[in-house]
Amino acid sequence: MKRSYLFKLLVLGLFLTVAATGCKKRVMGPTPIPGTAQKPASPGTAPRIDNVRPVSTPPDVGATQLPTDTATGGIPTSADLELIQGMIPDRERFKAETVYFDYDRAAVKASEKGRIETVANYFKQHSAEKLQIEGHCDERGTEEYNRALGERRALAIREYLVNLGVAADRVYTLSWGEDKPADQGHDETAWGKNRRGEFILLKPKAQ
Amino acid sequence: MKSKLVITLSLLTGITLALSVARLPAAEEQIEIEGTGGSKLIPISLEGFSGEAATVLKSDLEVAGFKFVTPDQAQFNVAGGNNPNVQGRLNDRITKASLLAMAYTGGSLRTQAHRLADDIVMAITRKKGIAQTKIAFKIDAGNTSEIYIADYDGYNRQAVTQDGSVVAAPTWAPGRLALYYTSYKLGNPDIYSQDLLTGTRKIVARYSGLNTSAAVSPDGKHVTLIMSKGGSPDVYVCDADGTNQKQLTKTREDESSPCWSPDGRTICFVSRIAGGRALCKISAGGGEIRRLRTGLVSNPSEPDWSPDGKTIIFTAQMGDFNICTVPAEGGDATLLVAGEDPSWAPNSRTVIFTKRAKNGKRFLSLLDVPTKHVKDIAQISGSASCSQPSWAK
Numbered sequence: 057m058k059r060s061y062l063f064k065l066l067v068l069g070l071f072l073t074v075a076a077t078g079c080k081k082r083v084m085g086p087t088p089i090p091g092t093a094q095k096p097a098s099p100g101t102a103p104r105i106d107n108v109r110p111v112s113t114p115p116d117v118g119a120t121q122l123p124t125d126t127a128t129g130g131i132p133t134s135a136d137l138e139l140i141q142g143m144i145p146d147r148e149r150f151k152a153e154t155v156y157f158d159y160d161r162a163a164v165k166a167s168e169k170g171r172i173e174t175v176a177n178y179f180k181q182h183s184a185e186k187l188q189i190e191g192h193c194d195e196r197g198t199e200e201y202n203r204a205l206g207e208r209r210a211l212a213i214r215e216y217l218v219n220l221g222v223a224a225d226r227v228y229t230l231s232w233g234e235d236k237p238a239d240q241g242h243d244e245t246a247w248g249k250n251r252r253g254e255f256i257l258l259k260p261k262a263q
Numbered sequence: 264m265k266s267k268l269v270i271t272l273s274l275l276t277g278i279t280l281a282l283s284v285a286r287l288p289a290a291e292e293q294i295e296i297e298g299t300g301g302s303k304l305i306p307i308s309l310e311g312f313s314g315e316a317a318t319v320l321k322s323d324l325e326v327a328g329f330k331f332v333t334p335d336q337a338q339f340n341v342a343g344g345n346n347p348n349v350q351g352r353l354n355d356r357i358t359k360a361s362l363l364a365m366a367y368t369g370g371s372l373r374t375q376a377h378r379l380a381d382d383i384v385m386a387i388t389r390k391k392g393i394a395q396t397k398i399a400f401k402i403d404a405g406n407t408s409e410i411y412i413a414d415y416d417g418y419n420r421q422a423v424t425q426d427g428s429v430v431a432a433p434t435w436a437p438g439r440l441a442l443y444y445t446s447y448k449l450g451n452p453d454i455y456s457q458d459l460l461t462g463t464r465k466i467v468a469r470y471s472g473l474n475t476s477a478a479v480s481p482d483g484k485h486v487t488l489i490m491s492k493g494g495s496p497d498v499y500v501c502d503a504d505g506t507n508q509k510q511l512t513k514t515r516e517d518e519s520s521p522c523w524s525p526d527g528r529t530i531c532f533v534s535r536i537a538g539g540r541a542l543c544k545i546s547a548g549g550g551e552i553r554r555l556r557t558g559l560v561s562n563p564s565e566p567d568w569s570p571d572g573k574t575i576i577f578t579a580q581m582g583d584f585n586i587c588t589v590p591a592e593g594g595d596a597t598l599l600v601a602g603e604d605p606s607w608a609p610n611s612r613t614v615i616f617t618k619r620a621k622n623g624k625r626f627l628s629l630l631d632v633p634t635k636h637v638k639d640i641a642q643i644s645g646s647a648s649c650s651q652p653s654w655a656k
Contacts, residue, residue, distance in 0.1 A: 105448075105455070110462040111412060111421040111440075135469050137451055162517070165544040195623065198578050198603050199651055200432055200476045201540075201564040203445075203452070203531060204489060204496040204517035211495060229472050229491070230451060235429050242623050246492070 140186055140228060143258040150175055150255035155213055157251040160197065162208035164216050172213055175255050176220035186258040187222075189213050191231045192238070194247035199233055206231030213253045228258075302633045304330035305387065308337035315377040316345035322416055323380030323394040325510060326613060326638050328631045339387060339476045349375035349528070353383050362386040373418065393608045398615055399433040399442055400407055400627060401424070403648040410444050412459065415608070415615070415654065417627065417640035423459065435655045436479045442653075443467065443477040443486065454488060456503070467505035476520050479503065483548070487511075487521040487530050498532050500547055511545050511628040512552060520565045523547070524591070525572045531555065533564045542566050542577060542589070558595035560587050565604045571611040576632075578603040586616055586630065599635055606654045615640075615652040625650045 153171040155164065164172065179187065191210030194201035210229035218224050239246035290530040307329045312320055320341075321331065327365070334340050334356070343351030350366035360640035368374040381392030381639040396415045401408050409434045410423040424430055426448045440459040445452050454474045468474040471489035479486055484493035487500050494511060496517040501508040512518050514534060521532035527547060534543045534552065542555040542563045554577070557563055562580040571575065572591060579587045579596070584603040589596040606615040613628045618639070627640040643649060 105464060105466060107464055108423070108425055108457070108462045111423065111459045136447075137469060141450065197580065198520075198564045198584070200489075200604075201517075203431065203473065203475050204519035207491045207496050208517040211472070211491065219435045231473050231491075232429070233431070235403070235431070240623075242621075 068182050071118050077254040136225070137228075140188070140258055142261050143186060144261065145188070145259040146175060146259055147254070150178075155209075155253040156248065157209055157253070159194070159247070159251065160205070162212045164212050169216070173220060176217050176222050177224045179217070179226065184260050186226045186228065187217075188228045188230055188256040188258055190236075190254045190256060191229065192236060192250055192252050192254070193234045194250040195237065195242070196236045196247060197234065199235075203231050203233035206233045209251075209253050298415060304328055304634050304636065305339070306330055306332045306337045307339045307341060308332060308334040310334065310340070310342045311344045312349075312351075312376075313345060314372075316349050316372045319373055319376035319394075319416075320380055322638070323377060323392070324383065325636070326416075326629050326631060326635065327380070327384050327388075327392060327394075328612075328634050339383075343379070345372055345376070348372075350380055351379045351383070353386055366374045372482050377414075389503050390610055390612075393610050393613055396609060397435075398627075398652050398654070399435060399444075400604075400649050400652040401430055401433060402643065403625070403650065405646065410442065412442075415629075423457065432651055434653045435479055437481055437483050437656055439483065441477060444637070445475040445477070455487075465504065467503075468501070478522050480523050480547070481525050482527055485527070487523065487532075487547070489519055489521065498530060498545065500530070509549060511547075511549050514552075522568050523568055524568050525570050531568055531575055532568045533566065540564065540580075542575065554593075555589065556593035557587070560589070560596035560598065563587070563596075567606050567614075569607050569611040570609055573611070574632075576605045576607060576614060578605065584619070586614070588632065598630065600630060600637055602630070604651055605630070606652050607656075608654045609656045615654055617652065624648050627652050 087190055155168040155173050158165065189210040191206035193206050197205060207229060209229060212230055214227045217227055237250045238252065239249040265421060276606055305328060307324060307461055309320060309331060337356055340354045340356050341351055348366060348368050349372060352361065353363035354361050363382055365379065365382055367378055377394040380394040384390065384392035393415055395627065397412055398415050399410060399412045402411055407427050408430050409425060410430050411420050413420040414510060418502050424446065426446060429447040431445040433442050433534045435442060441456060442459065443454060443456050445454055451469065452473055452475050453469035454467040454477045455464050456467050467477065467486065468488055468490060470490055470492040473496055476489040476490065477486050484503055486503055489496050490499050495515050496519065497513060498511040498518045499508050500511060500523045511530065516535040519533045521530045523530060529544050530547050531542060531544050534541060534630055540562045542557060544553045544555055560579045563577045566575050566577040570592065574588050575591050576586065576588045579585045583601055586599045586602045586605050588599060602618050604615040605614045607614055612632055614632055615627055615632060617625050618628050619625050624646060626642040627649045629638045629640065
């Protein structure tokens with residue numbers, strides 16, 4: 057039985073058909089982030105997902121074989137995400153502009169606005185580059201709650217940038233929740249450093 | 264009674280070694296057991312077992328709400344052995360009735376002992392045991408994390424992912440050896456589904472921003488999840504493969520951790536109402552967001568709806584993290600024990616959850632809700648943390 061699965065694995069290549077999309081710009085209200093449209097795909101931009109090793113099951117089991125769906129395409133994915141694949145991330149350029157948040161809050165504090173304005177000014181002068189904002193949380197929240205909170209923080213910074221005139225389709229958000237603390241400590245000093253939004257400059261691929 | 268002892272190998276138990284069971288000659292007549300299953304630990308005695316079989320039996324029965332006493336103090340006596348195979352007899356000490364007499368072959372001593380534990384639980388409580396069920400969880404090694412599955416007690420651990428990336432929120436597809444989970448493998452938090460028997464995986468949601476917290480509907484046909492592509496983390500429902508998306512919430516707040524009612528009609532999730540975190544419900548087809556009252560317990564997150572539909576268990580954060588339950592229709596929440604991210608077992612009684620040690624390391628623990636009895640699962644050595652458990656149902 058196991059052998060037949062391995063055989064299937066060999067036969068299977070999992071290439072996703074990916075949607076190529078355009079992006080709507082909108083500044084009022086919550087700003088939809090790039091990659092919301094779902095159009096059929098342009099081949100070549102598809103992310104490839106490798107399959108993984110099956111979990112081992114004892115050989116003499118009475119396990120029922122489940123039907124395995126071998127269809128590979130058809131799942132709409134965001135083409136815009138593929139647009140930044142391969143861009144060269146520069147994590148140092150805006151390191152001094154990291155934005156910090158209050159506990160359990162996603163609002164941009166007045167003290168942090170100058171940093172976002174610095175980033176906005178840069179983007180007004182550099183049109184080929186894009187930006188990824190990474191949202192982070194301290195450990196005082198449950199994991200999935202923090203993953204959502206980290207995204208809200210990144211989106212709050214993004215909204216501020218968009219209101220300053222940076223094109224919405226240049227700014228991506230990514231939440232790490234509490235998975236990537238800047239400080240490994242377990243006190244207020246560490247937590248204050250971990251509630252943050254980091255700017256990652258995305259440079260075009262080398263020509 | 265006899266029909267209840269016939270083996271039924273479900274899909275999940277089927278991946279353990281097939282056991283064969285012979286009924287030992289003994290039982291003359293059965294009696295009705297009453298008054299068990301309340302909030303008191305049931306006194307039981309165990310004799311004749313040794314080594315791994317004894318350890319497994321003790322552990323399983325402890326988690327199921329039993330406590331071990333001497334034979335003369337016990338309500339139930341278990342006598343048996345494990346040389347070379349597990350066999351056991353269960354008697355009611357008061358009535359002298361024989362409730363169970365079974366011998367097992369095949370599999371390992373471990374699986375045979377789990378099987379006897381489940382049979383004892385069934386004979387006494389008339390409810391299906393959980394000793395042969397599976398869990399999925401995340402192991403965080405620092406810079407990377409991977410999804411694992413294991414027996415419910417943490418043994419027979421197997422890696423599901425080996426990507427060297429960051430993963431989160433594994434959850435089972437009901438009745439199948441398949442998981443949904445979040446992975447940052449492609450540079451973004453995206454949701455994958457994976458058939459565990461083949462290793463085949465597919466992207467379910469990969470959009471700019473956040474895609475996480477998948478939960479599969481009880482019939483396996485739909486998924487609820489959190490995506491931020493609309494400009495804020497919102498609750499969506501889609502088909503099991505990610506198509507036919509419907510956005511259920513459109514708030515500017517961050518929704519998180521949606522879960523299904525067992526009838527598949529309602530989704531419970533976390534949002535923020537009037538500045539405070541709250542448990543909310545919404546029809547799976549869309550509609551008004553309704554707040555679920557939790558009494559004096561505040562800052563709830565990570566709800567999980569019991570398979571019997573009666574109770575929602577969640578994490579409350581009032582200083583520390585605590586596991587709490589609330590009736591599914593809302594009301595006064597009950598604070599149970601310290602911990603977070605609970606997931607119900609199929610018996611609607613046992614729960615697996617995450618604990619944090621002082622040094623920040625996380626590990627899994629089992630809770631018997633009616634008795635509040637807690638049993639930690641052996642920690643992984645070193646600094647690696649286990650968290651985000653999901654109990655296969």
